[in-house]
Amino acid sequence: MRQLIRGGKDLGSDNINVRYEHQNNSNYLVIEDEKEYEDYQYKMLRRNKPDHFLKMSMYSVNNKYGIYYDITSKQQVSKFYEYGKMTMDDVKSICINISEIVRIADDYMLDIDHVKIEPKYIYMDVGTKKLYFVYHTNLNSYTFNESLKMLFEFILEHFDHSLDKQCIVKLYEIYQKVLVGDYDPFNLIKMFGMSEKQWDDEKIASQEISEEKREIKREIKREIPTVFPEQILVDKEERQEKSLSQIPIAGALIMFFGLINMFLPDMIPLNIPAMVSFACTGAGAGILFYTFKKKKSYADTVTSVEKEEIPYAIKEEVKDNNLVNKTKNVSDMYDDLCNETMLLSDFIGSARKKKKLKLHLMDDNLIGELDIHTSDEHNIRSIAMNKYPYIIGSLEKMSDVVVNAQVISRMHCCVYHESNQEDIYSIEDLNATNGTYINGERLNNHEKKQLCNGDILKLAAIAFKVEIS
Template sequence: MEVEYKKDLRNNYMVIKGEDYEEERYSIKMMEYQSLQGLLALNHKCLDNRVLYYYDITAKQSMFHYFDKTVLSYERLKKIISRILSVIDEVYNYLLNEDNFILQPDYIYLDVTTDEPYLCYYPGYQKNIKEQMNGLIEFLMNKVDYHDKEAVLLVYQLYSVSREEHFTFEQLHNLLNKQIEEMVPDNVKGKREPASTRKYEKTEEEYFTQRNEKQEEKSETTVLQKNKVKRKGILQQANTIQSKRTINRIKAKSDIPVMLERIEDEVEINTYPPATYLYTVLCLTGGVMIVIAALTSGILYNQFGNRMDYTKVCALLLILICTEGYFLKKIWDKKNKQARITPRKSYINPREDQEDPSSLHRDEKDEPEEGDILPEQVDVHEQAGLRASVFLRNTTQSQQEESYDSNPTCFLNEEAINCISEDALSPCINENKEQKEFMLKPVDEINYSTISITDFPFFIGKLKKNVDYCLKNDVVSRYHAKITKEQDQFYITDLNSTNGTYVNQEILQSYQKKEIQLGDEVAFANIRYIFLYDLC
């Protein structure tokens, strides 16, 4: 399939060049005149006996790029798979062929605010939908957060079902519904006890509460003395609890079934060309033919011709061995090897790439178990004022940031492309990022800050929760661009942004990868930067 990306004044499109299939004209009209939820809006045009299918991808990101940085939690995985299955089931009511769906990550688009998936229906595609679903689940398996036990179990079960020879989508639906039912409490499902029993339990509870209050009033002095003794062992108990939790986490992780991740790449190997083997066969065949010719011509016999002269035989064999050895050495010289690129598949265990158990104390936060005594419980009143002030400050800051996450991108006119807004806000960078070597230095250093490129791929946009650098400006898209590194070369890719990404004043097409070098000018809409080496 030939795919390209185009923009007009208001919308972005993914354009697929196809053929005009008479049997698919009904589906094309159905897609154009019916707005089906969960499908990319389709419009087709005919040009030079070719059909161009225009799919509206405005304010959406392809699944392939969307999960470059983020990982799949249980809720997100369940939502995406459920919605995809629902869309496939729904199109059956409109007499559309389900094998015309493209379930490749490059052609599935997600709404960046709601994670709602949108599928691409390509008339005449005709690829088995079950095989495509298996490939999609295998892709999602490599994007799951392996710290989320429920997500790992769910994707493993989905993958196991999709690997069966004659599986159905109903089995996937039942598996997802089963997961949902297991999370619903029993009292919500309708399993309630009789009213008389509940009334009795409530009365009994009040009785014991009153009795306990009287006992506490009588033994208040004794309780205070016991609390003093307990406070002495707080630190020792906290250390013991933390060690126990670490052991429980390691055991819990070992119980999670893990599928080996398949990694496909290309490797360069040096091999001999086919001509080497051909020359070897010819060389050996020539030696055998020389021996046969010597025997038939009588050269190896004595002057009377009645018996073989072994001196001549040894001399001939010695000459042949030396000659054959010389030619074979030349043929199989290492200099004759040629480089060849071959695909390679490898499988790795995700647990081996995870952090060591000692990092669990820093990365994971568990709720304390019942009856535990933590050091933070000591002198709680002294910390109350500080915690209140921090909470108020964080609340105010989060309210300001949410306005940018939900704010749609504003369009630029032609005059604004070449100028820089005077009232532009300063960008903010995500925390917990280490500064490395490369950076984007702003042309307007008064209104914008330097972008330190910490790792690759490096995402830039105004949706702070999913990008590496938050550039707060209305002309910047939520997912605007990403910078990648391949060996010693750097590339920038426009992520279907509204106002475009520029390299040396040349606009990039959506999802077009462009090489950048030190000193190049990179612009996000009208905000210009210089790609430099950070000497700090």
């Protein structure tokens, strides 16, 4: 196993200020310290910009030294998994990303203990699930091993425990390996009993299956359902009656032809044998007899259906006076009981109704026509929340309501309902590039602010009116 460059525990500083800033349509994580950053490792990062490290720039003002980390269009891992549970594929992806950052740090001779793998310092591109890390020498005194333990404690807390029990058992086995240090930082996926190539093949297969499912859904949406005409029995009977009316005409003509040939043969220019004339006469008579019998049975069938009635019985009137008196007493007791019970209408009027939150799209937005939809509704003008937290964004697989506009971030903001206070709703900006505004005031990154009835909530240039009623 390769040896990692490790730092000591005396590198922490108590005078560090961590904050977020928004400048020129970009969002930054700012870490400010009283110590000057003279380490060669920062120069290495700024000059080479290695993959998986957040891009950084440095400043010094009034004996304050700070680093700007560009977190534009990225989500904090600790926040990301507050809104959804973690699966085993998510855990594998995190381990793959950490092993990649370990190898990159080793290639550039960076101290692995200064790569911050605590969830609040890991940022994710939610579209690709690629992770980006903070590199800082003075931020805290945790070693890589300690930080990895903290990360897996976070994973266990946010893991979806409704999954297969084998997955949960496997995850706890991996956690035990992390606790005792039985792992290779360069190849964490090995703890899952697989190689990185196997993981890549598994991921490709999973993507192909997902694409097939999406294609099936698109095909289902394109299909036009065939509506079969309703079949009515009366129409069939009418057609049958019409066909029966044509049969006796043919029978009469055949019989008439046979009789003419038998008794007036001179009227027919052809020489037709008497046997044929006799057969035509018999056939015509048979057809007439069959048709008459068929029409009679059809008429009888219709008549029997029309005459059919549904039998019913009438109960005899109760003559027992004792039973009548008992019933009256029971009725009086029930009336007294109802007088003591509060009517539902009175109860609803006296009870305090729970107020619900709705966001109504305003007409004076700067985007024009908008496509706002959920999994159940399309082209909606008002957003009504059915769960909390409730994410608004442009990425369909991560948002509860999708606002399809280029100015909306993939996870733009999140609405909360305070569980212990019925009518208190708040909104948090999720590192949105174009910002979240309440009554014209922009929220800072991950700042949470209460919503009030009548507020104007603006996501970038799209305005909503807040209704809490």
